[in-house]
Amino acid sequence: MSLPVITRFAPSPTGYLHIGGARTALFNWVYAKRHGGKMLLRIEDTDRERSTEPAIAAILAGMTWLGLTWDGDAVSQYSRAARHREVAGQLLATGHAYYCYCSPQELDAMRAKAEAEKRPIRYDGTWRDRDPKDAPAGVAPVIRFKSPQGAETVINDNAQGRVVFANRDLDDLIILRSDGNPTYNLSVVVDDHDMDVTHIIRGVDHLTNAARQTQIYVAMGWQVPDMTHVPLIHGPDGAKLSKRHGALGVEAYRAMGYLPAALRNYLARLGWSHGDAEIFSTEQLVEWFDTKDIGQSAARFDFAKLENLNGHYIRHMADDELVTALLDFLPHAEGGAALLAMMTDTRRAQLTKAMGGLKQRAKTLVELMQGAMFLFAVRPLVMDEKARQIMADGGRDSLQAMLKLLEDSTAWTAAALEADVKAFAETQGMKLGKLAQPLRASLTGTSTSPPIFDVLEVLGRDESFARIKDQLG
């Protein structure tokens, strides 16, 4: 009976897709999926000064990486300017708008005066009821919306509840600039209406706009869409997202080694909840999502939790899938290109084999990459400090003896090697860990690397031993 659900994500291409925008896109996407509807994508590029092509590309790429697909082609809002002008004309014709001949300078003065007198900063309605015949010559007018006076404008918001604005607090906003281009609030209403958008999900920073837009819908006799205003995401320090953390584009999260699925899961839990559910698939999210379960207070972005979640997703991914994910990640990682250049079928096989041990100790793809460095290590290796220490302490013989044992061993599995070496360590009166650790560190050069036996088995013992021998001289 009800209309098919149509949501939209409408970013302005003045920068990358930041984390708040990504969550808004996620919610719109999930909501559409939940109701078997569509999510449209509209690029709000009416600000010709600040909109850029690279920004559009970054937004599309970010959404694609996150797996948030949109229906149909992305719509350029600017391309619809003629229709916006048409509607402005209708508003003019029906008495819901009027020409205003105030110059920008006059408006600045008006604002400054209001501020000085500590009055609300609003347009004073100078031209609201003035006869256009009084218009000063040579001034290109703007068109202002005639905001209804008296009474109030009510927003029934799924997340924010019933929000009431006194109409006197909403002044006559400009809907068409003096150069004939439409402004945001007009364009949004016209586009959402024309695109048959049924549900608007966006940040609370648009709440006041929602009131102004509602007035335009009413003036045009159009149905006001269902609205949900999502609380904002703050940086770890509680203030707004700064450049150092939250304000990063999603591509930065990609470069930090986060998985799209983990980021989706994390983002969903910021401002939305489903009982005690913490870790859930996107399918479950789609099944559970309801705008009524969105909270009202802003959330801080917590990298520690994202990292934990990401580690969980890495650990639970199949080895071959993880290898694919890692390979896809490499081009976006610092130093990743070099590794990619060294990739061979042999190394790929080794990588897959090592994945079981590697993924247990990696929280991000960056750490996974670092853990796999031993596969790319080139001689001469740098001797680990602990190994040096053990040798200095007189443990040199033990290390060499262990090496001999490994060479002589007929055991070919990590478990068998382990058993042999364990027995050996006891005869030496040394703790196995004390021997194994420096060997591993010398081989891998990292602290997040897998156990020595995994390393030996993956590399093939001959090669490993040769490397270790180089080190022990």
Add this chain to the structure above:
RNA sequence: GCGCCCUUCGUCUAUCGGUUAGGACGACAGCCUUUCACGUUGUAAAGACGGGUUCGACUCCCGUAGGGCGCACCA
């Protein structure tokens, strides 16, 4: 300054008048263990403040404080 919104462990949150206020991350401690991890067990940790309403408030109302958003010929 004006308008709107928000306020439960350090962080994300559950609770929809009656709970020992629950979970997760993080922290700390124990166990597991050849290292690092993983896993596992446990501990500490919260209703901003002040008034109401009510037999009973985290939950409803008012105020205070703090925070956020908006107030462009930006979106």
